[in-house]
Amino acid sequence: MTSTSEIFPIGKAAPRADARAKVTGTEKYAADYYAADQLWAGIKRAGMAHARLLEINLDKARELAGVVAVLTHKDVQGSNRQGVARKDQPVLVDDKIRHAGDAIALVVAENRALLKKALELITFTCEPLPEIFTMAAALAEGAPLLHADHPDGNILLQGRLETGQGAAALKECAIVIESSFALARQEHAYLETECGFAIYQDHKLEIAASTQTPFRDRAEIAEALGLEVENVRVIAPYCGGAFGGKDGITVQTLLGLAALNAPGRAIKMWWEREESFNFGAKRHRAELHYQLGCDRDGTFKALSVEVDFDTGPYDHLGGVVLALGLEHAGGPYRIPHTQIQGRAIYTNNPIGGAFRGFGVPQVAAAMEQMVDMAAVRTGLSPLAIRLKNGVKRGDRNPLGVTLQTSTGLLDCLRQIEQDPLRHEAEKWKAQAPPGKLRGVGIAAVMHGMGYGPTVPDTAHAKLALSREGRFKIYCGVVDMGQGNATTYQQIAGDLLNQDFAHLELILPDTDQTLPSGSSSASRTTYTFGNALIGACEILKKRVCERAADSLMVEDWQEFTLLPGRLRHLPTGREIPLQRLAALLSPDERVVSNRYRAPVNRDQPTANPGLKLHGIPHLIFSYGVHLAAVEIDKLSGNVAVKKYLAVTDCGNLINPQLFEQQMQGGIAQGIGYSLYEDLKVTKGVVQTSNFATYIIPSALDLPEMICKALAQPESSGPFGLKGVGEIAIDAPLPTIANAVSDACGVRCREFPLTAERLLRALKKEEDNAHKI
Template sequence: MAYTVVGKSVSRVDAIAKVTGKAKYTDDFPERDMLVGKILHSPYAHAIIKSIDVSLAKALPGVEAVLTYKDLPRINYATSLPGFVDDGIEEEFEADRLKYGTAGHPYSLDPGHRDVEDRHILTKKARFVGDNIAAVVATDELIAEKALKLIKVEYEVLEALTSTDAALKEGAPLIHEERERNILASGGYAIGDVEEAFKESDHVFEGEYETSIVQHCHMENQTSYAYQDSDGRIVIVTSTQIPQIVRRVVAQSLGLPWGRVRVIKPFVGGGFGNKQDVCIEPLNAAMTLAVGGRPVKIELSREESMVDTRTRHAFKFKIKTGINQDGKIIGIHITAVSNTGAYASHGHSIAGSAGGKFRYLYPTKALKYEPMTVYTNLPVAGAMRGYGCPQIFYAFESHLEDIAKRLNMDPIEIRRKNVVEVGYVDPVSKNKITSCGIRECIDKGKALIKWDEKKALYKEQSGDKVRGVGMACFSYASGTYPVALELAGARIVLNQDGSVQLQIGATDTGQGSDTVFGQMVAEVLGLPMDMVHVHSTQDTDITPFDTGCYASRQTYVSGMAVEKAALEVKAKILGFASSMTDIPADKLDLLDQKIVLKHSGESVLSLEQVAMQSYYDRVLAKPITSDISNNARINAIPFGVTFAEVEVDIKTGKIEVLEIFNVHDSGTIVNPQMAEGQVHGGVSMGIGYALSEQLLFDAVTGKPLNNNLLDYKLPTIMDTPDIGVAFVEAYEPTGPFGVKSLGEPPTITPAPAIRNAVLDATGVAFNRLPMNPQRVFEGFKNAGLI
């Protein structure tokens, strides 16, 4: 379908503001006499506070408040008396204190479908190195830091459980007393009889695979500030992906009515899922209450941000697959153990998402998925770009590569024999595949990397440096339906000059969704992009409701609301023009800021004339607006593939990615240049996940060893090859303008593609991430190559 604005690489609506420094982030909104909040973190991974003395800290000049777990039950909202209120709760009743969940999921009316509530704002029992023990509010940062050092804490140190194996062992101490064997949750699904499928198979293969803990490393650390307004309501300005959910969680954490909290989200300097969690805002709200509503700011350091926010879950997989001689998969059995760290956060939903999104790619007669999510005394794992899929696709695409090698099959052909077809209905979610370009993606990627030519070239190699090619496929989703609510809102107002204002509840955190929504409105209303004014700040008091930025949902789900709102405004414009001209509305159209006759394109009125009349006609005046909320009860499945060529230095274990191509079926590409940028960023993250990134901890104490950007090995521009990007635009009939998701998929399969290319080059399979030089060298040594 031909569009005039959709499908074009228009400039981002925030581009000038960002490159000139005019874009305002949370730290750019100082309040008068802003106080500084600092947090005292536990030095122990597992410990009970026996005593805590804050008298010296409180006595320090410039300290306005010191908070511990003893104080927070007494911080309640009161219009007449904000601040501390003695509610009679004694400190020994720790189990009765208010707990809350932090995950950025929509609220559920079903109590059994809500996030696990296992967190206190400040804790009496430390569960990881970095857990929040106490907090200080002071007039400046230096005083706050000095006050933290004056707090005296006596701990009873417990055994630190730094792995899922340790947490699950018989007799291990419980991290959360209510969770037996430290298991947060377990349970997956079964389709068919997998044991019967194995009996029918010509071959049965097994493999074990492991991924690591990594961190998002977004440019802007977690930061927020809070104050009470003249009505006593708590106002929080924060760098978040989920303002509406922050509002709800802050209210729940302090036992407040939800309407007593207001959240404002300005420009955000990246999130990648870390800011799809409510990490610092409840404590920030408690701090302002503790000082009578004065503004208090929390800004985490990089070291704090890397351990006291969220990480990506590490997984251990065991996979068993039955397959016929011709390469057709008959049955798959996957067991997975997920390390959620010290608190639930997104918890078992990550493992559930992995098993759910994986299911769309290779339909099979029988599939059994048995995940388990386990607490450990490590930093909390939460949402991170791909939401479980980088883990499971690394495991299964590596496993499938191993199978192809043992069957002496071309890795491409084994996948082509098994990938899904249009019309498939998933037996668990009931989502239907209504578009699928995976085969075209494979063909395009194969041609771009010159697969056949390089396979032949590298068949017989010698020397210390060898080359190979690999590939890996993926499927994902466009939102969370049917697991969770998919509600999105949009508001459009026609201005007097014929331009429009667009407000959306969906949050742009750097990915460019504001621009995409502007293009959609411009397309429907026949406007140039500079006539669509997109409001990039979300405010829970003002902007339409939207659950937030996650699950690659916004272009698809929030786009539905935007398109509906634009169509309603268009209908109202034509209706008003009809009242001005007596020409039936169905005979009119809107094109290039003009009301035209539909059959000939002849101009009848300018859009500005209609807009002015709608505001100022003494009889008919009625400003033209639309305020739409859309509840999406449908999903669309994107697909894609990564192809990689590597050179491996046998003597040093160094892997160099020479070429990498990421090919996507994401439906219609609304803005090709921005889409390409999304892919570049996602592939770069995937390369880091594959080759270098890993948060390391002392195995005995649980102390972080590399929570800084010097020792945590992010790939730099010097480590990043030219990234090839291609799209197969399989029109998606359920999406606005035929779109499907793109935000998270680019990061899913670089790791298995690189791993499979290393296998092709060396014959050595690496089943654990990252494949850093030390680990690769040891693998070669064990394989006898060195």
């Protein structure tokens, strides 16, 4: 069945390269690394939100037989700091505890039971500091500072962008809609919790970790622990899910420190589910205030946005989340006068960090509900108001940035308009049984791709002809489950005319593959794919040239590659690749190619912080979603019954992988809309397992129909642009708009739990009685 002897052209659903190993249980994830005499490492956590660490008592733990090492910040030789932009997070606390998950000490023991016991034996004293659990408290006059050395106090990053007359233009609008929104923290909830496996021997530290960023990790580990970069190797197997939660250090530096202190012994660290819930990074909680002004005919004129993100105590890409939030705050619309401002704010809550969507789900949730409210006020349908104001290529977006690349929003809207499912949904809505309310809603979103204008969005593809005559693709970017490794195989297979049997994937490994950036920002296949195309061309030419030399033919273009061989077309003579490989030196058989993504030259802001964190992007994907929901009047429970998404993400290389990304993103988005709420009290997570933090089961999700416009983005590999994140941006407003369509009620706090909705329905009913 699984065809390894087929050449899968671009556009065909090639089966995933990893599928067989995953379906037989033989794929080796970071969690699956074990060694016979392996040790276990674990973390003593602070358990309190804000305090000055005074003294750590390690004696009892050290005395325990079978405990190999008990380590504190004093054992760290390097900077003891980690982070991507601001390196403000200690590997092990050396001064202040800033959240409950801070690492106080690291224990290495012979087995898990001993590890647990030793961790319990560690005690420490500290001086409590005033705690900050709300963004308002962080901003209050005289608030204690989380990082005394940060020039902006408790504001990690802030930005303000203005176009036209800014917020002043609201005064001239015939209609102004105003609303506030609050969105909960979301947990990544990948099934493979944070884990890794390390060994230090012959002066080299090797770590296999579940990570999205092996090359950045290597640099961070080296700096934090005081090692030379070349003495650190990071191996990144397929992740058991990541979604941004492994975009940055989780276990790596601590595991490295453990290995340095137990040379020659393999060490495993694998967080338990509760540990992952309690101490891993989360999607930022956000509070937003919106004012949208328009003419009576529904033409958008002015927008004012204020958005605050609770970034927790450390910069885990919180600045990027803010920047993306600001850039997308006005949605995919023409709005001539805008004022968009926001802050990422330090608190003693759990760390807010990277999560698929990066700030866009929060702002899209607000903006797309504002648009529906404007539709109600102007008497336009939700589709009509979006068609009226939606951007097309050449327009300026709400930041004033000219859209210079493929812009398929209006086509997505038109496709939704004509889709039979929309008509079916409208009919279905009219047939609600007693006790149920039904509604249909839509939302339109855009999502920028890549790192923005300052940070180089580069990839280095390495490709080799093996001695056995197969092509080895050295993947520089992690496959955390999206299937990008398979896409690389498909690209190389198409360009080199090879079936999967003659293609081999080398997964990211800092000793073998080349730096190609993070598996994030919807840029993975765009950037690495473009690099790989170049590498394929170089190697193809080289192989054909050497074949021409060996057959004493003048023109290398008379050759074509075929699976495992070359054919000289004029004569039909063939050379097996294996034989040709023997003629080439190992150095000749390897090529590499660098690609750097183009950047936007528009200048919506002079703020270097915002530019560094990604404003403005050049290429955007677009999407319009439609949901049909049913509300149970007795319980307030919302069920999503039908779902349709139309996406402009350029051409599709593999339609099945496109659907996987879309369906998975929508599923997470439905969870974000209706169920998922990481509750935190005094800095401590209250929902630290799957019984209290609710992600959707198979019974909670509808069929999701996902269509692509498949209009090429000319700069993309085979016309592709990013699709990894956009699916999660739209479900919340789509569902909220459908709920409002069903019952006329709009909640301002999310997720839209049954409890919240029932309360709102009751309030509405009571108000109606009063009138």
